[in-house]
Amino acid sequence: MLTENQVQGGEKSVDQNDRPWILALSILLAVLVAIWLWVTPAGWWEKFRLLGYAVCHQIEERSFFYHDMQSPLCARCTGMYLGGLLTIVYQAFQGRKGKFPPTWVSVILGLFLIWFGIDGLNSFLHFFPSFNTSYQPSNLLRLITGTGVGLGIGAILVPLFNQTAWADWVNRSFFEKWYAFPLLMFLGGLMVAGVYSQQPVIILPAMLLSGLSVVVLLGSLHTIIALMLTNRANRQLTWMQMRLPILIGLNICFIQILMTSLLRYLLTGTWAPLDL
Numbered sequence: 001m002l003t004e005n006q007v008q009g010g011e012k013s014v015d016q017n018d019r020p021w022i023l024a025l026s027i028l029l030a031v032l033v034a035i036w037l038w039v040t041p042a043g044w045w046e047k048f049r050l051l052g053y054a055v056c057h058q059i060e061e062r063s064f065f066y067h068d069m070q071s072p073l074c075a076r077c078t079g080m081y082l083g084g085l086l087t088i089v090y091q092a093f094q095g096r097k098g099k100f101p102p103t104w105v106s107v108i109l110g111l112f113l114i115w116f117g118i119d120g121l122n123s124f125l126h127f128f129p130s131f132n133t134s135y136q137p138s139n140l141l142r143l144i145t146g147t148g149v150g151l152g153i154g155a156i157l158v159p160l161f162n163q164t165a166w167a168d169w170v171n172r173s174f175f176e177k178w179y180a181f182p183l184l185m186f187l188g189g190l191m192v193a194g195v196y197s198q199q200p201v202i203i204l205p206a207m208l209l210s211g212l213s214v215v216v217l218l219g220s221l222h223t224i225i226a227l228m229l230t231n232r233a234n235r236q237l238t239w240m241q242m243r244l245p246i247l248i249g250l251n252i253c254f255i256q257i258l259m260t261s262l263l264r265y266l267l268t269g270t271w272a273p274l275d276l
Contacts, residue, residue, distance in 0.1 A: 018244045025247040032254040039262070041271050045069050050271060051211040052077065054260035058273035062123075062139060064195065066204045070273070072211035076120065076142035078195065081213040082206065083150020083188055084157070088216070090184050091158040091174045098163035099173040101155050105181045109155060112148025119145045127276055140196055147188050157220055164227045165242060167234050215253060222256075223249030 040047045052058060052072030064071045064078065071078060091097070101109070123137040155175070162169045175181045194202040226248035227233050236242050265271060 022243055022247060025244070025251055029247065029251050029254065032251065032258065036254065036258060039258075046271075048072060048208075048211050050261065051214050051257065053264065053271065054257045055214060057276075059276060060273050062142065063273070064139070064198060064203060064207065066200065066207060069204075069207070071207040072214070074142070075139040076116075076123075076146040078206070078210045079143040079146025079148075079192065080150040080153070081210050081217060082191060082195070083147035084153040084217050085150075085209060085213040086187060086191055087151050087154020087184060088158055088220070090187065091154070094174050096162045096166045096169045097172045097174050098159045098166075098169040099171050099176075100159050101173055101175050101181070105155070105175045108181070109148070109152035112145065112152060116145040116149045140192075143192055143196055147192050151184060151188055153217065157217070157224075161220060161224055164224050164233050165236050165245075167237055169234070214257070215250070218253040218256060219246070219249045221249075222252040225249070226252070 037047060040050050049058075049070055049072045056073045056077040058070065058072075058074055060070060062074045062076070064075060073081060100106070119137070119141050122134055123142065125131040126137050158174070175184075191206075195206045197203075223242075223245050226245040230245065230248070232245060268274075
């Protein structure tokens with residue numbers, strides 16, 4: 001790990017070398033967003049809904065609605081991405097800790113993942129009437145299991161980000177105190193209850209956040225990869241020094257969304273949700 005003096009000593013030259021790339025990548029990101037706005041159907045909500053088109057089937061009966069506005073993500077993906085976003089925000093105010101969750105937390109998150117797989121398989125088999133599924137699928141179960149996996153994604157993603165990005169990351173876990181993870185699970189339960197209630201004051205912001213969380217989670221993952229590929233791991237001390245890798249991550253994120261969406265459109269011939 002680099003010392004603070006070593007990092008600061010080279011930052012002026014690094015920042016100067018970064019400036020042309022930051023400008024170029026900012027322009028490229030604006031172009032990618034413009035292409036997205038151009039190729040997707042008219043209507044601001046339809047364009048926003050399609051942020052989830054690249055990662056989710058968006059089957060209507062398995063999704064939430066605000067009046068006639070369908071969520072960008074199905075119930076399971078809504079839980080997964082909102083759970084991930086919740087966990088990222090929860091950890092963001094606790095410093096630059098980079099140690100992965102303790103064993104007991106990892107076991108609980110692993111059980112959530114197993115439940116996620118079982119419930120997903122049960123829901124899939126429900127498409128085939130000849131199969132006798134073990135129980136009736138529901139959007140509540142999809143939301144719960146998705147949220148459980150989302151908590152796991154966030155619990156791994158944030159320490160990995162801190163380990164990779166910062167020169168001064170701390171070898172401590174966000175969940176070292178016994179109450180930290182139960183509190184996160186409680187907040188996740190409140191989120192599930194609020195989304196499933198489908199009260200207008202809750203469901204519309206939740207739908208907006210679910211669409212934005214696709215960009216946040218994918219962008220964060222690609223930023224970690226960008227830090228490794230550009231040989232900038234453990235070199236940053238401030239968010240200003242993170243501009244270039246974040247821009248690389250966001251550009252790759254939008255390229256992924258564009259390419260995956262266009263491929264799905266070419267295969268299905270429609271921007272509509274899957275109709276199975």
